Amino acid sequence: MKVLLGDKLVEREDVKIDMEDRGYQFGDGLYEVIRAYNGTFFTADEHIERLFRGAEKIELVLPFTKEELKNRLNELLVANNIKTGNVYFQVTRGIASPRNFTYPDPTKVPAIFTASVTDVPRDQEQMDKGVTAIILPDYRWLHCDIKSISLLGNVMAKHEAHKKGADEVVQHRDGVVTEGGSANMWMVKDGTIYTHPDGNLVLPGITKIVLLKVAREAGIPVKEESFTLEQLKEADEVFTSSTTIEAMPVIEIEGVPVGDGKRGPIVKQLQDLYVADVEKNCGKIR
Numbered sequence: 001m002k003v004l005l006g007d008k009l010v011e012r013e014d015v016k017i018d019m020e021d022r023g024y025q026f027g028d029g030l031y032e033v034i035r036a037y038n039g040t041f042f043t044a045d046e047h048i049e050r051l052f053r054g055a056e057k058i059e060l061v062l063p064f065t066k067e068e069l070k071n072r073l074n075e076l077l078v079a080n081n082i083k084t085g086n087v088y089f090q091v092t093r094g095i096a097s098p099r100n101f102t103y104p105d106p107t108k109v110p111a112i113f114t115a116s117v118t119d120v121p122r123d124q125e126q127m128d129k130g131v132t133a134i135i136l137p138d139y140r141w142l143h144c145d146i147k148s149i150s151l152l153g154n155v156m157a158k159h160e161a162h163k164k165g166a167d168e169v170v171q172h173r174d175g176v177v178t179e180g181g182s183a184n185m186w187m188v189k190d191g192t193i194y195t196h197p198d199g200n201l202v203l204p205g206i207t208k209i210v211l212l213k214v215a216r217e218a219g220i221p222v223k224e225e226s227f228t229l230e231q232l233k234e235a236d237e238v239f240t241s242s243t244t245i246e247a248m249p250v251i252e253i254e255g256v257p258v259g260d261g262k263r264g265p266i267v268k269q270l271q272d273l274y275v276a277d278v279e280k281n282c283g284k285i286r
Contacts, residue, residue: 002076004076007064017112017114021112022092022094022095023112029112031090032090033047033244034073036077036086037083038282039082043207051091055091057146061106072115073089084119087115088117089115090113090149093109094112096109129263130251130262131250132251133170135254136171138171140171143200144200145201176226177196178202183241186239187238187239188238191266193220193221194227196226207243214277232253233256247267247274
């Protein structure tokens, strides 16, 4: 498989990362995942824009322009002949020695960029069936708006769900729902869709942006406002969203069915609207 190291396409086995790379030592870096359908990226510009916003927030000097990055990623997609799949890319603050918590001079320690692609078909069966979830306190840091490679809090939450036989996590801070384990969290009550507003406690999801747009265009009421665990328990429908899962129904939380325990009509409508938006940009999904 071809991967990107800096601006060069190389074989994956030829990539070597220094043990003093700050991504390895501190989790000091950013990442993004872009989905491709029919060999075409969907919302690539939005993902790249979010990477640049995150870089500005952590004072990370990126080694490319937005256009250069987009061209590199397209080159990687074509080189691996990926039709439906994901590109993962990350940028770390580079290799600095001796180990030091403060940021190194970017003119002396350049950022390190890597990217890879994976062939990942759409899991329509799972999107029809839905997933189960548990509830956990949100123990992550206070800058969840930054898509950092430091994901230990998410890893621990998702693993706890795995241990309990569930697929997903409903994370909350003092009873207010924030996010899933690796996705934005939504609920539907009386025909209105609710999701936590953007801010430092949640990631400004790209799929979230698309779903908000298509819902509003279809005349579905949407409120970007927080909701509590108690309100969640009374929800008619619950779902999560991310680049890789699109809109995923949550049919059971802590062993209790959501609604009738099946994908609800609003989520189904959103899934269809999302697919229509993808097809408008990337061609027919088969």
